[in-house]
Amino acid sequence: MEEIWEPHAGAAAAGRPRPLAVEGLDLLVTGEATARVTDEGVVEVTGADDGEVRIEWRVPCVDATAFWSPDSSLTGWLPASWSAPRRVSLTRGAPVAALVGTGDVAICAFAADRADVLAGAGVVEESAEFRFWVQATGRLTVRIDTSRRHFARCLAGIAGWWWAGREAHVPDAARLPAYSTWYSMHQNVSPAAVESQAALGKELGLDLIIVDDGWMTGDRTRGYAHCGDWEPISLPDTAAHVQRVHDLGVQYMLWYALPFIGQDSEAAKKLGRYALKQDDRMGVIVADPRYAVVRDHLTDRLARAVEEWGMDGLKVDFVDWFDVQDPPPAGPEADCATVAEGVERLLGGIRSRITAARPQAMIEHRQPYVSPGLWPYTTMVRATDCPLSPAENRQRTIDTRLVAGPMAVHADMLMWHPAEPPEQVACHLINVLFSVPQISVDLAAQTPEQREVLAFWLGFVREHLATLQLGELRPDRPDLGYPMVTAVGPDTVAVGRYAPLPVRAVAGSWRTLLVANADADPEVHLLGGSGEAEATVQDARGRVLRKGVLDLTGAAVVAVPRGGLLTLRRP
Template sequence: MPNSTMQVSRPYIRPESIRSLDPTQKIDSSVSTTHIVEGLAEHTVTIHLKAKKSPGPVHIDWYVPLVDIAGKWHPTIGSDRSLTSGWTQTIQNYATYSAPVYSLFSAQSENRHTFALSDAINPTGIRVQVEEDDATINCRIVLFDSPWPEIDSYRITIRIDERALPFHKAVASTADWWAKMDAYTPAPVPAAAYDPVYSSWYSFHQELSDQAIEENCKWSKGYNCKTLILDDGWQTDDSNKGYDYCGDWEVATSKFPDFKSHVAQVKAMDMRYMVWFSVPFVGKKSKAWHRFSDRVLPKAFKPAPCLDPRFAEARQMLINCYRDALIDWNIDGFKLDFVDRFTAEAEVQSTQETADMVAVPAAADRLFTDIITELRAIKPDVLIEFRQDYIGPAMRKYGNMLRAHDCPNDALSNLVRTIDLRLLAGNTAVHSDMVMWHPEESVERAAQQLWAILFSVPQISVRKGVTPAPHEGMLKNFMSLWVERKELLLHGELTPLQPQKLYPAVHAENAEEHLVAVYQDDYVVQLPELSTPKLTLINATQKPKLYLEQATQKNTYQGTVHNCLGETMGHISLKDPAGIRKIQIPASGYALLSH
């Protein structure tokens, strides 16, 4: 049961919670608290400096009783959701990296304390740690710990949600809060953003040719892919997976002798065409390096130097690049990569130009605002993909596709990352990392790569002529099933269970169908009383059985059991009485039921 004390809006943020770390920096601070509903409050903090200056670090601290809290979540958390002690690191957030939100939840996946910051552009730090002395959790916000322009005051709102909601709903309500702010109005999402994608990356890497891409586009059309993303390699004859030649963005004619004609060939197949760019990189072997070598960020060149967006000419060079590509090649969109490398940095001096901005994240925000304004003026429904971890409310202003971070042949990571993305994405299309597997893999285990991405838009990156016939049959069956349930899977009521256990089961429901996918062997699924006409059970495990704890059903559900190829393997009926029962479904198989 929820702890009732956790539903009261406590006065966590007080003026004494705010302190400057610089003894020479004198500040005045005030806090205004608005109670939205029981358990939900917004604390607006105003900090006044004694004079207009670049501020030094400021901490805001509060303490949460460690009562019925079992785990934590934030957008870049990875797989360890356990509570941690005093060695906890500060998590960085800024326009092009992560999002300033943090959630503490119970063992039953219920929200206990979710907080978020209104400033998702400028760098902020979040540190949350267990205080073993008194069994509390210290929540800390770190402000001004990077270069800032001169200011005399600053205002930020800290939203604290302790309502007894499912954890994922508390996180989703944070995304809704941001989306209603003028500063973070999400980009429109065209229907095309929800269509399956064929990606060249894992299937080809940099070994590209126009003929091979065209052949695989035609092949992937048979699996319901409607968009191509041409990844890294189109711009260079160097195939060592490095970035030495990034920055010029000239087509490698040895691979694509007539790129515009090649794009037209693919689009004639009724497929859209998107092209990859690593936005900040200027390789040392590029012509652009000689022009901009004194306008790059002062960091180690791994994997390549990064343009400094605080310089107007650097920003304009990128804007011109994407505008010209959109017009000259008649493409449909861009995969804009590595934008999280626009990190907060010290001042850079150039002999050619004076920077017109101080903070890198704010300059990156201006860069992308100008890019998207220019591109949408040409093609209003232009597709823009960003990759985890640049997935916050600022990035939703520009991008309409958010993809899971690279996890080749790793089904569990693809599951966790796509579900994590769904929590904050609102209506922005969430895409899987590109799906691949070894051709000698069993068809059942290869199918698990696909079941893992069920609740996102599939990106496929296997290759014609390499994929065995049984795998092709499995892929075709999965993609047909996904397309048939696209509305349910992407826009239905999503209920991911037990984030601390990496989502062993995920439910989706709309008026027509209830679907549950099980990802953990021997997990007991609690099946609620259902009213939908259809029920789908997905066994995304390696065992040929599922366990259901069934509530009493008014209706009898019955139907067919299928293997991952779609072949019918038997029949099934779910009747009273309620209780736990074992159901025989093949590994990576599924059951389709109705009443």
């Protein structure tokens, strides 16, 4: 049953709504607020430093095609105005959304400058308008962009606004293809297995290995009751093992379920009473970071991986579990007023410790904890688990990229059945082409053809990293799950084609045009071009099928097999 939300619920305490006139936008404000229009034509509304403030506005719902949200499960359909609002916090979601119209323009994109807000959006049935509102206690600024630029440009502007004046440090290694043990090994990790996959992965272009769950326990039942002590039960002589991986030329990251203190751990005896909540199904408590004793224990345990064992970074998992809507009252030992403050102190302490030991140390977070408030504490953000789901992985990585700012965005780990044909292995990689791929299959079990696919496409990702990850991202049709995605670099344009759609080859915008075809239809129509270009067609394994000069004037059609690549080069 759909939850119904009273439009002005919660606002009564701040007084009656009042209009706030801004050119081109009618605002309704509860509480004290002022508005200004920036040089870019973007409206910024700022609420008072204390008390409750609510900012509401409406736009005509004309030519609307999709409602975009960083929560990928919500992107596409248009919610009703009476739908339950999103409660955004430091560790869950991000305070941003957009109403997208025909041509992928942003009818309206908005964001808040703080993590903890209540935000609603939806179609008003009585007027066919689309209503937005944001509510918070304390100082709040909301950015409202009705410029009708491509929605990706509006969202990039929001990410830049969030990060303005700050510097990001994302090590180069955070943007290179990685190997993960999760789907390939699950908890069955051992030094020999890790070192074997690291060696095989290095040959294919994987310079980083991420060892997931199982290293800290001999139990193989996939539970979390052994979390909290973080002793390397399955990775004995850990520093020597890490050094052997380093000797292969491969960097090493280690997984931690940060909030969990398992019921079978020694840590539970010490920290069991500092619980935000208990989850008997998972066999854990969620530790309360408002207490210094909790933060100190977790920081020491995680920093040890880098300081003592020589790891290159940490995969910090389940941070969203700190998001407890009604936490218990803090006891007298607590030194933080809120859980969010405790989380920031915890993550900040971990980041400081590991970068002091290794300045290029990496930290991975994942959806749904994608808030810009967490950016100072991470280097990379991964799409949430979606095993063997290429379309879902594509949508989640693109949604994350759109508002990730300086962070490297990683795909969920790629896995496939041993009988997967090479063309489909290539399609898995093409679907996450605009993020960092993580591979999680037994590399020793791959056929020669599958290994060729991996070597070719991982090499392609590395060669064109500047365009694929750092170029301007222009995804098409969020309402259809991005059937085509384009990245624009200084002189290279890369296109991922996931449906039988024509590709724009407009003259003057590129010297190199790359079209990766993940659709079963091989006929790639090139529109809007002029002149000639050298064309090369390769199959999923990188083998050259055809070469020649192609006339782009008007329209051209090139046969590119599923999982293959078309490369056009101008002199």
